[in-house]
Amino acid sequence: MKFRYAMVCSSNQNRSMEAHSLLKKQGFDVSSYGTGAHVKLPGPSLREPNVYEFGTPYKHMFDDLRRKDPELYKRNGILPMLKRNLSVKLAPQRWQDNAADGCFDIVFTFEEKVFDMVLEDLHNRDQVLLKSVLVINLEVKDNHEEAAIGARIALDLCEQIEAVESWEDSIDDIMVSFENKHRRKLLYSISFY
Structure with a gap:
């Protein structure tokens, strides 16, 4: 796998960890985080x-x-x-406290308010590397069944992204294809490290 992924949800560790678990089993380089205070x-x-x-x-x-x-x-x-x-993994980690974990290529969030928080955090950091990061929101209800479905859908999107040489050149086409296939609207934005 050529890209590094982060899965981010609010504070209960269900959706991000379900996706983290599935992607890890498939050999992806993936981490997971929460954005809440606790x-x-x-x-x-x-x-x-x-x-x-x-x-x-x-x-x-x-x-x-x-x-x-x-x-x-x-x-x-x-x-x-x-x-x-x-x-x-051993314990939950907070997105805002783990900037030292390095740079991710793709960050998934599972609710719009978390998407906004991640983008705000990235915009407030010193952007010294000028390395692009794709932030995607895949809206997933916070229950165990939907978390499992959301993880499989996130895996499908990760596999589509992995299949291209450069996500920067192909992301619009990937998103349109994904939305048509899964009938789910995605939010996405590009930020920088």
Whole structure:
């Protein structure tokens, strides 16, 4: 694989990690991030989420929720999600705090507000390398089923991008073809490092 990818979602680590897991299994150079202030996972009610700092190991979250209410977190899919995340990387990372991870060629977001946050962050950085980065928003509902579908669709788009010599020269054609095939509208923008 010739390009480096980042998968970015808000704060619950579902959509970005599902895509990260699938792309990693397919041999892609991929990382994943959240953009929120904390990692928020569903709790016993909407007003009682489980909140963790970025960098908290997934194993700690898994053990914590398994102690609190194993049936609830198994039934709502949080424990299986954390188990998947454990197999991908140690802990969640925050996009804004990980500029040192290097440059990505392609950044995927899974909701428009995250797309805007990533673009704003890239525009506010010192753009010393003048290396282009393609930021794509693929709107995906935040549930386990849609995250799995979104990951497969993201993989398809990554494979289309990998098939061309230069994404900069082909991106408009790739996007039109993708939107026609999947009947999903994409937002995309080019920024720089």
